[in-house]
Amino acid sequence: MAGVCGSVAAAAAMVVVVMVSSLPGSVEAKTTIEPCTGSDSCSALLGYTLYADMKVSEVAALFGTDPAALLAANALDFGAPGAAHRILPMGLFVRVPTRCSCTDGVRKSVSVRYAARPADTLATVADGVFAGLASADQIRNANALASADPDAPLDPGQKLVVPLPCVCFNSSDNNLPAVYLSYVVQVGDTVPAIAASYETTVTDVMNVNAMGSPIAAPGDILAIPLPACTSAFPKSASDHGLIVANGTYALTAGNCVQCSCGPGNLNLYCTPASLTGSCPSMQCSNSNVLLGNVSARSTSAGCNVSSCSYGGFVNGTITTLLSTGLQSRCPGPHQFPELTEPPTTVNHDSTFLPPLSAPGPAEAGGAIPPPNSGSPSVQGGSFTLPKVSTANGPAGSVSEAPWMNKPHQILSSFILCLLLLYSQM
Ligand SMILES: *[C@@H]1O[C@H](CO)[C@@H](O)[C@H](O)[C@H]1NC(C)=O
Ligand SMILES: *[C@@H]1O[C@H](CO)[C@@H](O)[C@H](O)[C@H]1NC(C)=O
Ligand SMILES: *[C@@H]1O[C@H](CO)[C@@H](O)[C@H](O)[C@H]1NC(C)=O
Ligand SMILES: *[C@@H]1O[C@H](CO)[C@@H](O)[C@H](O)[C@H]1NC(C)=O
Numbered sequence: 001m002a003g004v005c006g007s008v009a010a011a012a013a014m015v016v017v018v019m020v021s022s023l024p025g026s027v028e029a030k031t032t033i034e035p036c037t038g039s040d041s042c043s044a045l046l047g048y049t050l051y052a053d054m055k056v057s058e059v060a061a062l063f064g065t066d067p068a069a070l071l072a073a074n075a076l077d078f079g080a081p082g083a084a085h086r087i088l089p090m091g092l093f094v095r096v097p098t099r100c101s102c103t104d105g106v107r108k109s110v111s112v113r114y115a116a117r118p119a120d121t122l123a124t125v126a127d128g129v130f131a132g133l134a135s136a137d138q139i140r141n142a143n144a145l146a147s148a149d150p151d152a153p154l155d156p157g158q159k160l161v162v163p164l165p166c167v168c169f170n171s172s173d174n175n176l177p178a179v180y181l182s183y184v185v186q187v188g189d190t191v192p193a194i195a196a197s198y199e200t201t202v203t204d205v206m207n208v209n210a211m212g213s214p215i216a217a218p219g220d221i222l223a224i225p226l227p228a229c230t231s232a233f234p235k236s237a238s239d240h241g242l243i244v245a246n247g248t249y250a251l252t253a254g255n256c257v258q259c260s261c262g263p264g265n266l267n268l269y270c271t272p273a274s275l276t277g278s279c280p281s282m283q284c285s286n287s288n289v290l291l292g293n294v295s296a297r298s299t300s301a302g303c304n305v306s307s308c309s310y311g312g313f314v315n316g317t318i319t320t321l322l323s324t325g326l327q328s329r330c331p332g333p334h335q336f337p338e339l340t341e342p343p344t345t346v347n348h349d350s351t352f353l354p355p356l357s358a359p360g361p362a363e364a365g366g367a368i369p370p371p372n373s374g375s376p377s378v379q380g381g382s383f384t385l386p387k388v389s390t391a392n393g394p395a396g397s398v399s400e401a402p403w404m405n406k407p408h409q410i411l412s413s414f415i416l417c418l419l420l421l422y423s424q425m
């Protein structure tokens, strides 16, 4: 059976399949998955709604990422002193950068480890701490846990792998570079509203997620393509393939270089970041210009543009490229995505979804409990997360999508094969 499934999955390399898995509470939630072969990975984003007030560093630690990278992915001021210790409000929607790898024949992020706290259950970890990005079943399968009861307490300190959904789809959408955001549909969301807030179309969202109708239920996880800027660093560079979503920043070269994309055009543009204080000089060789410097001079033949640009992090060295060329017109100064202060409150009235406010009321259904252990704290290098009550969980509603109640009738044997793969997540 595994062999048959393997070859079916291999033949369907780029096919999107919407899978069905059980969430606690018998709500059927769907997740878009991408079958894959090989061992390549890509950059992806996880859409995460904070279940409690949390420090930037705590959100980053939860997902095994760097606080500055987390801030940069949300166009929040990552260079400000003490930025990692800022407290982000419960209900805030953030984009968490992750590596999307190919494991057991499907794309997923498998680097997150979570240590169970007293009173944690699979259900509270899945629906509370990880805000619906993982299901109790997926965590159980990934850790070969026997218990079938998602509400049974976990052993405090028990280390869990938490597989998280992501897709690569060749980091492109309609032949343009794209980074995919895994978005957990919230109560009150509609597909047209989600598409509009991410400046894409309902058709695109439906195509990417192989949806038969433009309907999604709370708890479903959609892959949303975000326009992005690509790099052309050589294979020898450790940041080969760097791709940055429009309107955001990425940090690379040991946090010594920051690269941004958009909003004016979709060309990647990198400058010194110096977040570490121990960054080497970033001067283009045989010149007096620094990384990111662009000079333009009008000549009779056109505009003579010379620039010192970033060429990748090779063997621990920041490589630079000095280039000159004639262009028909002189470029204006590079526009940078606007950096903002980390918010202290969540604006539910905002009609703007990306990057920082969830569509619709994040408090709908009382899905997110108030933190009951006071402020999160960081002590002695370890961190404590706020507790989550056992009564929480996504307030699901299936009434909008009655067709989803009979998923098995529409599953072909091909999909069943993939379901087997998926259940191994
Ligand atoms: C992958 O995306 C690139 C553009 O980002 C495109 O040129 C290439 O054809 C795509 N490959 C496949 C297999 O779709
Ligand atoms: C990039 O984002 C800006 C807003 O931040 C938007 O105005 C622009 O249209 C976006 N570009 C693309 C190609 O989506
Ligand atoms: C060159 O780049 C450095 C660092 O980004 C900047 O401080 C400086 O103003 C730039 N000089 C010119 C001429 O653009
Ligand atoms: C463009 O300017 C550079 C110095 O900035 C100079 O070395 C080069 O010869 C110029 N090229 C042309 C075509 O004018």
Ligand SMILES: *[C@@H]1O[C@H](CO)[C@@H](O)[C@H](O)[C@H]1NC(C)=O
Pocket (backbone or CB within 6 Å): 314, 315
């Ligand atoms: C980079 O390191 C590799 C091995 O780690 C070595 O083969 C290569 O020569 C190095 N390249 C440079 C430019 O130092």
